[in-house]
Amino acid sequence: MxxxxxxxxxxxxxxxxxxxxxxxxxxxxxxxxxxxxxxxxxxxxxxxxxxxxxxxxxxxxxxxxxxxxxxxxxxxxxxxxxxxxxxxxxxxEKNSRLYHLVNTAKFIKQNIRPYPGMQVNVDNAFGIVKTVSGGRTMVDFNHPxxxxxxxxxxxxxxxxxDTNEKIKSYISKLIGEEIKFKFESNRLEIHCNVEEPLKKIMAEQLKKVIPEIEDVEFKAVEEEKKVGNKE
Missing domain, CATH: 3.10.50.40 (Chitinase A; domain 3)
Structure with a gap:
Protein backbone atom coordinates (compact mmCIF):
# COMPACT_ATOMS: atom_id res chain seq x y z
CA MET A 1 0.00 0.00 0.00
CA GLU A 93 -33.05 14.08 26.81
CA LYS A 94 -34.21 16.47 29.52
CA ASN A 95 -34.46 14.71 32.88
CA SER A 96 -37.15 16.12 35.19
CA ARG A 97 -35.28 14.74 38.21
CA LEU A 98 -32.50 17.21 37.50
CA TYR A 99 -34.77 20.19 38.23
CA HIS A 100 -34.21 21.17 41.87
CA LEU A 101 -35.77 23.79 44.13
CA VAL A 102 -33.09 25.70 46.03
CA ASN A 103 -33.72 28.11 48.89
CA THR A 104 -33.04 31.57 47.44
CA ALA A 105 -31.45 32.58 50.75
CA LYS A 106 -28.59 30.22 49.93
CA PHE A 107 -27.67 32.45 46.99
CA ILE A 108 -28.26 35.70 48.87
CA LYS A 109 -25.73 34.62 51.52
CA GLN A 110 -23.16 34.47 48.72
CA ASN A 111 -24.18 37.92 47.44
CA ILE A 112 -25.84 36.30 44.44
CA ARG A 113 -29.28 37.44 43.31
CA PRO A 114 -30.52 34.69 40.98
CA TYR A 115 -32.53 35.45 37.85
CA PRO A 116 -33.88 33.24 35.03
CA GLY A 117 -31.10 32.20 32.65
CA MET A 118 -28.32 32.75 35.19
CA GLN A 119 -25.71 29.99 35.48
CA VAL A 120 -25.10 29.01 39.10
CA ASN A 121 -22.90 26.62 41.06
CA VAL A 122 -24.74 24.71 43.77
CA ASP A 123 -22.58 22.35 45.82
CA ASN A 124 -20.14 22.03 42.89
CA ALA A 125 -22.91 21.26 40.40
CA PHE A 126 -23.58 23.75 37.61
CA GLY A 127 -27.11 24.59 36.59
CA ILE A 128 -29.31 27.22 34.95
CA VAL A 129 -31.87 29.21 36.93
CA LYS A 130 -35.35 28.69 35.46
CA THR A 131 -37.60 30.58 37.90
CA VAL A 132 -37.34 32.60 41.12
CA SER A 133 -40.52 32.77 43.21
CA GLY A 134 -41.63 32.78 46.85
CA GLY A 135 -38.15 32.38 48.30
CA ARG A 136 -37.45 29.38 46.08
CA THR A 137 -35.25 29.18 43.01
CA MET A 138 -35.82 26.47 40.41
CA VAL A 139 -32.48 25.31 38.98
CA ASP A 140 -32.07 23.05 35.95
CA PHE A 141 -29.01 20.80 36.34
CA ASN A 142 -29.42 19.13 32.95
CA HIS A 143 -26.65 19.62 30.39
CA PRO A 144 -27.27 23.01 28.70
CA ASP A 162 1.82 4.87 14.49
CA THR A 163 1.58 3.33 17.98
CA ASN A 164 3.81 5.96 19.60
CA GLU A 165 1.62 8.73 18.22
CA LYS A 166 -1.47 6.99 19.62
CA ILE A 167 0.17 6.65 23.04
CA LYS A 168 1.32 10.28 23.10
CA SER A 169 -2.16 11.50 22.22
CA TYR A 170 -4.01 9.30 24.70
CA ILE A 171 -1.70 9.94 27.65
CA SER A 172 -2.02 13.70 27.07
CA LYS A 173 -5.79 13.29 27.13
CA LEU A 174 -5.73 11.28 30.37
CA ILE A 175 -3.53 13.62 32.41
CA GLY A 176 -3.69 16.88 30.48
CA GLU A 177 -0.04 17.19 29.54
CA GLU A 178 2.67 15.60 27.44
CA ILE A 179 5.07 13.34 29.34
CA LYS A 180 8.03 11.14 28.55
CA PHE A 181 7.37 7.49 27.73
CA LYS A 182 9.03 4.51 26.06
CA PHE A 183 7.26 1.78 24.11
CA GLU A 184 9.20 -1.32 23.17
CA SER A 185 8.30 -5.00 22.65
CA ASN A 186 4.64 -4.37 23.61
CA ARG A 187 5.75 -2.85 26.94
CA LEU A 188 5.00 0.77 27.83
CA GLU A 189 7.08 2.67 30.37
CA ILE A 190 5.56 5.97 31.50
CA HIS A 191 7.73 8.57 33.25
CA CYS A 192 5.47 10.57 35.56
CA ASN A 193 4.22 10.88 39.13
CA VAL A 194 0.62 9.76 39.67
CA GLU A 195 -1.31 8.25 42.56
CA GLU A 196 -1.63 4.45 42.67
CA PRO A 197 -5.39 4.37 41.89
CA LEU A 198 -4.80 6.53 38.81
CA LYS A 199 -1.97 4.27 37.63
CA LYS A 200 -4.34 1.31 37.52
CA ILE A 201 -7.02 3.26 35.66
CA MET A 202 -4.52 4.64 33.15
CA ALA A 203 -2.98 1.22 32.51
CA GLU A 204 -6.38 -0.39 31.94
CA GLN A 205 -7.52 2.37 29.61
CA LEU A 206 -4.30 2.36 27.59
CA LYS A 207 -4.40 -1.41 27.08
CA LYS A 208 -8.08 -1.20 26.14
CA VAL A 209 -7.76 1.41 23.40
CA ILE A 210 -4.26 0.43 22.17
CA PRO A 211 -4.17 -3.39 21.97
CA GLU A 212 -0.47 -3.36 21.06
CA ILE A 213 0.23 -2.50 24.71
CA GLU A 214 0.48 -5.64 26.85
CA ASP A 215 2.19 -4.25 29.95
CA VAL A 216 2.39 -0.79 31.54
CA GLU A 217 4.96 0.37 34.08
CA PHE A 218 5.22 3.77 35.77
CA LYS A 219 8.56 5.29 36.66
CA ALA A 220 8.68 8.21 39.11
CA VAL A 221 10.38 11.32 37.78
CA GLU A 222 12.16 12.01 41.12
CA GLU A 223 13.82 8.60 41.02
CA GLU A 224 15.10 9.33 37.54
CA LYS A 225 16.71 12.58 38.70
CA LYS A 226 18.46 10.86 41.59
CA VAL A 227 19.82 8.17 39.30
CA GLY A 228 20.91 10.77 36.76
CA ASN A 229 22.84 12.76 39.38
CA LYS A 230 24.56 9.73 40.83
CA GLU A 231 28.30 9.57 40.09
Whole structure:
Protein backbone atom coordinates (compact mmCIF):
# COMPACT_ATOMS: atom_id res chain seq x y z
CA MET A 1 0.00 0.00 0.00
CA UNK A 2 1.26 3.44 -0.97
CA UNK A 3 1.47 5.71 2.08
CA UNK A 4 -0.67 8.25 0.24
CA UNK A 5 -3.49 5.69 0.11
CA UNK A 6 -3.96 6.18 3.86
CA UNK A 7 -5.53 9.54 3.04
CA UNK A 8 -8.47 7.77 1.40
CA UNK A 9 -8.98 4.97 3.91
CA UNK A 10 -12.30 4.44 5.68
CA UNK A 11 -12.23 4.65 9.47
CA UNK A 12 -13.18 1.68 11.62
CA UNK A 13 -14.16 1.17 15.23
CA UNK A 14 -11.04 1.37 17.40
CA UNK A 15 -9.10 3.55 14.97
CA UNK A 16 -7.28 6.63 16.21
CA UNK A 17 -8.17 9.54 13.96
CA UNK A 18 -7.63 13.28 13.72
CA UNK A 19 -10.93 15.08 13.24
CA UNK A 20 -12.04 18.66 12.61
CA UNK A 21 -15.63 19.62 13.38
CA UNK A 22 -18.16 22.32 14.10
CA UNK A 23 -21.39 21.69 15.99
CA UNK A 24 -24.51 23.85 15.97
CA UNK A 25 -27.99 23.65 17.50
CA UNK A 26 -30.50 22.56 14.86
CA UNK A 27 -33.44 24.83 15.68
CA UNK A 28 -31.54 28.13 15.81
CA UNK A 29 -28.23 27.40 14.00
CA UNK A 30 -26.18 28.66 16.97
CA UNK A 31 -22.63 27.26 16.92
CA UNK A 32 -21.70 25.80 20.31
CA UNK A 33 -18.45 23.94 19.61
CA UNK A 34 -15.70 23.97 16.99
CA UNK A 35 -12.09 22.97 16.41
CA UNK A 36 -11.57 25.89 14.02
CA UNK A 37 -10.15 29.09 15.51
CA UNK A 38 -11.68 31.43 12.92
CA UNK A 39 -15.12 29.85 13.36
CA UNK A 40 -14.77 30.26 17.13
CA UNK A 41 -13.96 33.96 16.73
CA UNK A 42 -16.83 34.54 14.31
CA UNK A 43 -19.31 32.94 16.72
CA UNK A 44 -18.08 34.51 19.97
CA UNK A 45 -16.72 31.18 21.24
CA UNK A 46 -13.04 32.06 21.10
CA UNK A 47 -10.96 31.20 24.16
CA UNK A 48 -7.36 32.40 24.12
CA UNK A 49 -6.36 29.51 26.39
CA UNK A 50 -7.87 26.86 24.12
CA UNK A 51 -5.87 24.89 21.55
CA UNK A 52 -7.53 24.95 18.13
CA UNK A 53 -7.02 22.57 15.23
CA UNK A 54 -7.78 18.88 14.60
CA UNK A 55 -8.23 16.72 17.70
CA UNK A 56 -7.25 13.08 18.07
CA UNK A 57 -9.90 10.61 19.22
CA UNK A 58 -10.34 6.85 19.33
CA UNK A 59 -13.52 5.85 17.49
CA UNK A 60 -15.84 3.86 19.73
CA UNK A 61 -14.27 5.16 22.95
CA UNK A 62 -17.02 7.78 23.38
CA UNK A 63 -14.69 10.76 23.31
CA UNK A 64 -17.35 12.47 21.21
CA UNK A 65 -21.11 12.34 21.69
CA UNK A 66 -22.56 8.91 20.85
CA UNK A 67 -24.32 9.92 17.64
CA UNK A 68 -21.19 11.53 16.21
CA UNK A 69 -18.89 8.74 17.39
CA UNK A 70 -21.10 6.08 15.78
CA UNK A 71 -21.37 8.11 12.56
CA UNK A 72 -17.59 8.08 11.99
CA UNK A 73 -17.44 4.31 11.45
CA UNK A 74 -16.93 3.63 7.75
CA UNK A 75 -16.41 7.28 6.79
CA UNK A 76 -13.51 8.22 4.50
CA UNK A 77 -10.65 10.53 5.34
CA UNK A 78 -10.46 13.89 3.61
CA UNK A 79 -14.22 14.23 3.09
CA UNK A 80 -16.42 16.64 5.03
CA UNK A 81 -19.72 15.20 6.24
CA UNK A 82 -22.80 16.76 7.80
CA UNK A 83 -24.81 14.75 10.29
CA UNK A 84 -27.92 15.46 12.36
CA UNK A 85 -27.86 13.93 15.84
CA UNK A 86 -31.04 13.50 17.88
CA UNK A 87 -31.14 14.65 21.50
CA UNK A 88 -30.86 11.13 22.92
CA UNK A 89 -27.60 10.46 21.06
CA UNK A 90 -26.28 13.99 21.56
CA UNK A 91 -26.41 15.43 25.08
CA UNK A 92 -29.35 13.40 26.33
CA GLU A 93 -33.05 14.08 26.81
CA LYS A 94 -34.21 16.47 29.52
CA ASN A 95 -34.46 14.71 32.88
CA SER A 96 -37.15 16.12 35.19
CA ARG A 97 -35.28 14.74 38.21
CA LEU A 98 -32.50 17.21 37.50
CA TYR A 99 -34.77 20.19 38.23
CA HIS A 100 -34.21 21.17 41.87
CA LEU A 101 -35.77 23.79 44.13
CA VAL A 102 -33.09 25.70 46.03
CA ASN A 103 -33.72 28.11 48.89
CA THR A 104 -33.04 31.57 47.44
CA ALA A 105 -31.45 32.58 50.75
CA LYS A 106 -28.59 30.22 49.93
CA PHE A 107 -27.67 32.45 46.99
CA ILE A 108 -28.26 35.70 48.87
CA LYS A 109 -25.73 34.62 51.52
CA GLN A 110 -23.16 34.47 48.72
CA ASN A 111 -24.18 37.92 47.44
CA ILE A 112 -25.84 36.30 44.44
CA ARG A 113 -29.28 37.44 43.31
CA PRO A 114 -30.52 34.69 40.98
CA TYR A 115 -32.53 35.45 37.85
CA PRO A 116 -33.88 33.24 35.03
CA GLY A 117 -31.10 32.20 32.65
CA MET A 118 -28.32 32.75 35.19
CA GLN A 119 -25.71 29.99 35.48
CA VAL A 120 -25.10 29.01 39.10
CA ASN A 121 -22.90 26.62 41.06
CA VAL A 122 -24.74 24.71 43.77
CA ASP A 123 -22.58 22.35 45.82
CA ASN A 124 -20.14 22.03 42.89
CA ALA A 125 -22.91 21.26 40.40
CA PHE A 126 -23.58 23.75 37.61
CA GLY A 127 -27.11 24.59 36.59
CA ILE A 128 -29.31 27.22 34.95
CA VAL A 129 -31.87 29.21 36.93
CA LYS A 130 -35.35 28.69 35.46
CA THR A 131 -37.60 30.58 37.90
CA VAL A 132 -37.34 32.60 41.12
CA SER A 133 -40.52 32.77 43.21
CA GLY A 134 -41.63 32.78 46.85
CA GLY A 135 -38.15 32.38 48.30
CA ARG A 136 -37.45 29.38 46.08
CA THR A 137 -35.25 29.18 43.01
CA MET A 138 -35.82 26.47 40.41
CA VAL A 139 -32.48 25.31 38.98
CA ASP A 140 -32.07 23.05 35.95
CA PHE A 141 -29.01 20.80 36.34
CA ASN A 142 -29.42 19.13 32.95
CA HIS A 143 -26.65 19.62 30.39
CA PRO A 144 -27.27 23.01 28.70
CA UNK A 145 -27.82 21.19 25.39
CA UNK A 146 -29.98 18.39 26.80
CA UNK A 147 -33.15 17.86 24.78
CA UNK A 148 -31.74 19.58 21.70
CA UNK A 149 -31.04 18.12 18.26
CA UNK A 150 -27.66 19.17 16.92
CA UNK A 151 -25.92 19.24 13.55
CA UNK A 152 -22.22 18.63 13.03
CA UNK A 153 -19.95 19.22 10.09
CA UNK A 154 -17.04 16.85 10.56
CA UNK A 155 -14.00 15.69 8.61
CA UNK A 156 -11.57 12.87 9.37
CA UNK A 157 -8.24 14.49 8.50
CA UNK A 158 -6.22 11.31 8.88
CA UNK A 159 -6.08 7.87 10.45
CA UNK A 160 -3.22 7.47 12.92
CA UNK A 161 -1.37 4.18 12.53
CA ASP A 162 1.82 4.87 14.49
CA THR A 163 1.58 3.33 17.98
CA ASN A 164 3.81 5.96 19.60
CA GLU A 165 1.62 8.73 18.22
CA LYS A 166 -1.47 6.99 19.62
CA ILE A 167 0.17 6.65 23.04
CA LYS A 168 1.32 10.28 23.10
CA SER A 169 -2.16 11.50 22.22
CA TYR A 170 -4.01 9.30 24.70
CA ILE A 171 -1.70 9.94 27.65
CA SER A 172 -2.02 13.70 27.07
CA LYS A 173 -5.79 13.29 27.13
CA LEU A 174 -5.73 11.28 30.37
CA ILE A 175 -3.53 13.62 32.41
CA GLY A 176 -3.69 16.88 30.48
CA GLU A 177 -0.04 17.19 29.54
CA GLU A 178 2.67 15.60 27.44
CA ILE A 179 5.07 13.34 29.34
CA LYS A 180 8.03 11.14 28.55
CA PHE A 181 7.37 7.49 27.73
CA LYS A 182 9.03 4.51 26.06
CA PHE A 183 7.26 1.78 24.11
CA GLU A 184 9.20 -1.32 23.17
CA SER A 185 8.30 -5.00 22.65
CA ASN A 186 4.64 -4.37 23.61
CA ARG A 187 5.75 -2.85 26.94
CA LEU A 188 5.00 0.77 27.83
CA GLU A 189 7.08 2.67 30.37
CA ILE A 190 5.56 5.97 31.50
CA HIS A 191 7.73 8.57 33.25
CA CYS A 192 5.47 10.57 35.56
CA ASN A 193 4.22 10.88 39.13
CA VAL A 194 0.62 9.76 39.67
CA GLU A 195 -1.31 8.25 42.56
CA GLU A 196 -1.63 4.45 42.67
CA PRO A 197 -5.39 4.37 41.89
CA LEU A 198 -4.80 6.53 38.81
CA LYS A 199 -1.97 4.27 37.63
CA LYS A 200 -4.34 1.31 37.52
CA ILE A 201 -7.02 3.26 35.66
CA MET A 202 -4.52 4.64 33.15
CA ALA A 203 -2.98 1.22 32.51
CA GLU A 204 -6.38 -0.39 31.94
CA GLN A 205 -7.52 2.37 29.61
CA LEU A 206 -4.30 2.36 27.59
CA LYS A 207 -4.40 -1.41 27.08
CA LYS A 208 -8.08 -1.20 26.14
CA VAL A 209 -7.76 1.41 23.40
CA ILE A 210 -4.26 0.43 22.17
CA PRO A 211 -4.17 -3.39 21.97
CA GLU A 212 -0.47 -3.36 21.06
CA ILE A 213 0.23 -2.50 24.71
CA GLU A 214 0.48 -5.64 26.85
CA ASP A 215 2.19 -4.25 29.95
CA VAL A 216 2.39 -0.79 31.54
CA GLU A 217 4.96 0.37 34.08
CA PHE A 218 5.22 3.77 35.77
CA LYS A 219 8.56 5.29 36.66
CA ALA A 220 8.68 8.21 39.11
CA VAL A 221 10.38 11.32 37.78
CA GLU A 222 12.16 12.01 41.12
CA GLU A 223 13.82 8.60 41.02
CA GLU A 224 15.10 9.33 37.54
CA LYS A 225 16.71 12.58 38.70
CA LYS A 226 18.46 10.86 41.59
CA VAL A 227 19.82 8.17 39.30
CA GLY A 228 20.91 10.77 36.76
CA ASN A 229 22.84 12.76 39.38
CA LYS A 230 24.56 9.73 40.83
CA GLU A 231 28.30 9.57 40.09
Missing amino acids: NKNDLFYMAANNGDFVEVSYTGRIKYNNIVFDTTDEETAKNNKLYNKNAAYGPVTICIGNRELIKGLDDFLVGKETGKEYEVEVNAKDAFG LAGKEVIYKIKIDKIIT
